[in-house]
Amino acid sequence: MRNWLVLISSLPSENTSLRTKLWRLFKAIGAHPLRDGVYLLPDLDSCRSSFDSIQHEITQAGGNAWVLETQPSNEAQFPVFFDRSADYASLLEHLIQARRLGASSPTDAERVIKRLQKELDQIALIDYFKEAAHAQAVLAMEQFAKDLRLLHSPNEPHFATGTIKQLSVKDFQFKKWATRKNMWVDRMACAWLIKRFIDTGATFLWLGHPSECPEDALGFDFDGAQFTHIDSKVSFEVLIAAFDLHIDGLTRLANVIHFLDAGGIPVPEATGVERMLAGLRSQAPDDDQLLAMVTPVFDALLIAFQNDNEQSQP
Incomplete structure (x- = not known):
């Protein structure tokens, strides 16, 4: 059975800026709130490192925080909290909209591609159980980028592996x-x-x-x-x-x-x-x-x- 990490925190009541900062940190790493001050992540090295960093942030600000390991009584109970299917569906909708809008120039096309690739990367970063939705989104992004680049630069060179010969x-x-x-x-x-x-x-x-x-x-x-x-x-x-x-x-x-x-x-x-x-x-x-x-x-x-x-x- 998979282990999970729980961060339990108690913050100084008067420190509203800390609460806002922590909310953003928990959101950035995809931690699921079980209740106020209690957050859940799978027991992975990256997650443990994130929780340890946040724990340090809290204690430095005068609060209390503990990182604990746990196992649910039902193995299927926690993974549903980290289902990113809706996020990937939103990205696919953004790809459809971007296809309709197009781009005004090759440089604009690259900006659109970078923006949507960043959105995909941010979702994937907190998708700890990558399944079919992730694979579908990656393929859709690759096809979108290929099609948009082909439209604006039909003969644009591809990056090829090779050695650069020294010349005089x-x-x-x-x-x-x-x-x-x-x-x-x-x-x-x-x-x-x-x-x-x-x-x-x-x-x-x-x-x-x-x-x-x-x-x-x-x-x-x-x-x-x-x-x-x-x-x-x-x-x-x-x-x-x-x-x-x-x-x-x-x-x-x-x-x-x-x-x-x-x-x-x-x-x-x-x-x-x-x-x-x-x-x-x-x-x-x-x-x-x-x-x-x-x-x-x-x-x-x-x-x-x-x-x-x-x-x-x-």
């Missing part, structure tokens, strides 16, 4: 480079990086479809291209790694590009950069003009990051 800049001069037309963040940044630091004599082809890439062109940022997403790196980061570019400020710029293209850790500058690039793309008649328009933006960002680094030096 001197072997890549006056080359023909090719990527998908209607550039967005990663392709814009790649084209800028190539022209600025890899191949100053580069010429670019803008492809309607990756299959149109000529054999004598160096493809980037599409599946099957020589330079594309590898492991957790977007194409811009792959180019930096492949040519071993150690340029002050480039890592911070790469963090911005990664976040805007693939999500991940938020970057303070990302929203402003995205708005500038979106505005320029809406005005550019073609990708050659677009590259010319975004080049000063990336130049200025790199200089700003370099200036920040200089100011932070002792």
Whole structure:
């Protein structure tokens, strides 16, 4: 029979802020209230750690708390308190609504996906007995993300496992480079990086479809291209790694590009950069003009990051 943990607490009556804080903590870990001041969790290492932390919080504030092990007389009595089926059903409804609303841009699509993925992760975190509803929600989320990304970026590269080959800049001069037309963040940044630091004599082809890439062109940022997403790196980061570019400020710029293209850790500058690039793309008649328009933006960002680094030096 499964063991369970019970946290019993007695709080100072005058400390209302502590009560509010504890309510949020208990809710965050999915503890079930058996009665006022008595909370239940399954006997798992993560749950025990959570209860121990809350117990410490209570005693430090002048209250009393005890964490006890128990077993119910009826084995089926407690698991029903942790049934997250309704939460998963709510998430599935949110996925349906998101499909109807769609997204206005690839970046907006990534925001929608991240928001709903976060909702799924939060449910799963307190779903201690993952069953069919969890598996159904995971599959639905994966399909939703795949469909939304395909809609906005039909030829967007997938992250592939591989090794980034080390290359020399001197072997890549006056080359023909090719990527998908209607550039967005990663392709814009790649084209800028190539022209600025890899191949100053580069010429670019803008492809309607990756299959149109000529054999004598160096493809980037599409599946099957020589330079594309590898492991957790977007194409811009792959180019930096492949040519071993150690340029002050480039890592911070790469963090911005990664976040805007693939999500991940938020970057303070990302929203402003995205708005500038979106505005320029809406005005550019073609990708050659677009590259010319975004080049000063990336130049200025790199200089700003370099200036920040200089100011932070002792």
